[in-house]
Amino acid sequence: MNELRHQIEKEPRVAPGALQVAYVTVDESAEGQRIDNFLMKVSKGVPKSHIYRVLRSGEVRVNKGRIDATYRLKLGDVIRIPPMRVAEKAQDADAFVPSSEFPILFEDAWLLIIDKPAGVAVHGGSGVAFGVIEQLRRARPEAKFLELVHRLDRETSGILILAKKRSALVHLHEQMRGTGMDKRYFACVAGEFQNTRQHVKLPLYKYSTPDGERRVRVQADGLTAHTIFNKVEAFPGYTLLEAELKTGRTHQIRVHLQASGFPIVGDEKYGDFALNKALSRSNAKPGIKRMFLHAHRMTLAHPSTGEPLTVSAPLPAECVDFLQQLRQHRAAD
Structure with missing residues (x-):
């Protein structure tokens, strides 16, 4: 696979304007969290409506399978996160x-x-x-x-x-x-x-x-x-x-x-x-x-x-x- 793989970090986020799919492996820091809440945290600046849209469309997958917004993450789950563009304002927020x-x-x-x-x-x-x-x-x-x-x-x-x-x-x-x-x-x-x-x-x-x-x-x-x-x-x-x-x-x-x-x-x-x-x-x-x-x-x-x-x-x-x-x-x- 040529797509990016990385382990979950403190607050992993999809890079602004990213053109790559991200693969995140769940560790104990995200275990038990709902997938929609997890995506909102790691994709700051992405509108909530867009996050729910990619969940409904099946673009977000866990262990290669489709899930709904209420799915709770398990230790070792591999999440496929599609490219999501972050607003410019959100990109710069943490700099301050x-x-x-x-x-x-x-x-x-x-x-x-x-x-x-x-x-x-x-x-x-x-x-x-x-x-x-x-x-x-x-x-x-x-x-x-x-x-x-x-x-x-x-x-x-x-x-x-x-x-x-x-x-x-x-x-x-x-x-x-x-x-x-x-x-x-x-x-x-x-x-x-x-x-x-x-x-x-x-x-x-x-x-x-x-x-x-x-x-x-x-x-x-x-x-x-x-x-x-x-x-x-x-x-x-x-x-x-x-x-x-x-x-x-x-x-x-x-x-x-x-x-x-x-x-x-x-x-x-x-x-x-x-x-x-x-x-x-x-x-x-x-x-x-x-x-x-x-x-x-x-x-x-x-x-x-x-x-x-x-x-x-x-x-x-x-x-x-x-x-x-x-x-x-x-x-x-």
């Missing part, structure tokens, strides 16, 4: 992704767990050119597989888990759907929280604003959401809480606290906007220029050994400084 590493909290052959700084998106999209995952892939070209296990809001700092094997990703997603993963966040809120421990069970509904911004509100027909808040430290006008997630809905902690009358300090979507403005002024005491929400501890079963793994991320310096200012005010009162 900088290579970057982040503080590593834990790493082995299965997992990469980092401490994500506030202000950095976890992935590109919705007006963000690139995020953590794109920068890490650029920094680790040898990585065969690297995927986000979960997400953090751009403004939230702390523990972010990535899978280095597809089997690890599947295993961790199963834990997240059940009760196998314990996720704790520190949040400093405006107001004096009275209860030592409080359960909040309010259904959350996702919607978009007229300008396309994603938002969440409490609504009766929303998705079930459950957060437990533990009081950690009290200050005049503020409270440091630990949030314990029992479900993992978008903006769950932020909206549950807003709806309870205790908006997170610095939250630009659901917070006290006048207070945020005052706290962000130069020389404000107390003062802080970010949202005080930090994923500080997670416990999970290791996807290979099943042993409990607990990872902690220290509070960022700006949050520590804000708490110290609150303590000084409390001492002065």
